Amino acid sequence: MARQKPIVVVTRKLPAAVETRMRELFDTRLKEDDKPMSQAQLVEAVKHADILVPTVTDRIDAHLLSQAGENLKLIANFGNGIDNIDVLSANARNITVTNTPGVLTEDTADMAMSLILAVPRRFAEGMLYLKEHKDWPGWSPTWMLGKRVWGKRLGIIGMGRIGQAVARRAKAFGMQIHYHNRRRLSEDVEYDLEATYWESLDQMLARMDVISIHCPHTPATYHLLSARRLKLVNKDAYIVNTARGEVIDEQTLARLIENGDIAGAGLDVFENEPKINPKLARSERVVLMPHMGSATEEGRMDMGEKVIINIKAFIDGHRPPDRVLPSMV
Structure with a gap:
């Protein structure tokens, strides 16, 4: 120059x-x-x-x-x-x-793991209750019950740097690691992560307890979790997204959660940022973060x-x- x-x-x-x-x-x-x-x-x-x-x-x-x-x-x-x-x-x-x-690998993986824990255990609901109600009666054996993550199946979509970092964290929490990726990892990496590869994304989605998205947004991954694929997800499963909002058909996700066809979601990214889908914002079963994964x-x-x-x-x-x-x- x-x-x-x-x-x-x-x-x-x-x-x-x-x-x-x-x-x-x-x-x-x-x-x-x-x-x-x-x-x-x-x-x-x-x-x-x-x-x-x-x-x-x-x-x-x-x-x-x-x-x-x-x-x-x-x-x-x-x-x-x-x-x-x-x-x-x-x-x-x-x-x-x-x-x-x-x-950004470790920071984003921390956020993903936080959401993987927060959504099934209803952390955000519990925090909001204490902030909004001054009359909490105290501990109860049947109130605010969530789901444990230990022993659950985690399906990771996109097993690059961040996906693998999430796998390492989830493995330490006793989760079973499954993944779908454009290319299968080497045997050594799979062995180290104790990860099971699924060539078919459809088949993996139908069998996971938690699904965590870590693929980039490209023309090929736009609405990768389409309306058809979201309907394959188990109604007791949770979806976590710290990648890009455009990877999920957000309208369908919001509707399925509202109808009880998906248990909940933890989202750090959104399809139309900075606008947030009103159904997701209202739902007690969705934890929303303002794109803080690398913050x-x-x-x-x-x-x-x-x-x-x-x-x-x-x-x-x-x-x-x-x-x-x-x-x-």
């Missing part, structure tokens, strides 16, 4: 230490507030940036990229998922795309460091370590 310091436009407010480091290294244009950029602001950003640093809330689609200036050569996503970016269109315009894989101070700092490393590698003429190729989408 012609400039000594490339123009880096950041679309959301990042941790202060990350912003400080980016200012030191680049000609960085920061977002002063923590609101998502409007479409007009995004258009302005891609017109003038050499490097764009978006987040999951920014839709970097073909129409937006068609308005990009000639200097835009790198989109360094602040996040693991890249479903918010049209990677094929970026590649066609010779724009490199990177993300921040790996650093730790350490995780956000690690994400920022990944972004900076990718930008530095790119401007130094090297291949960024976390480049996303069209074949990966």
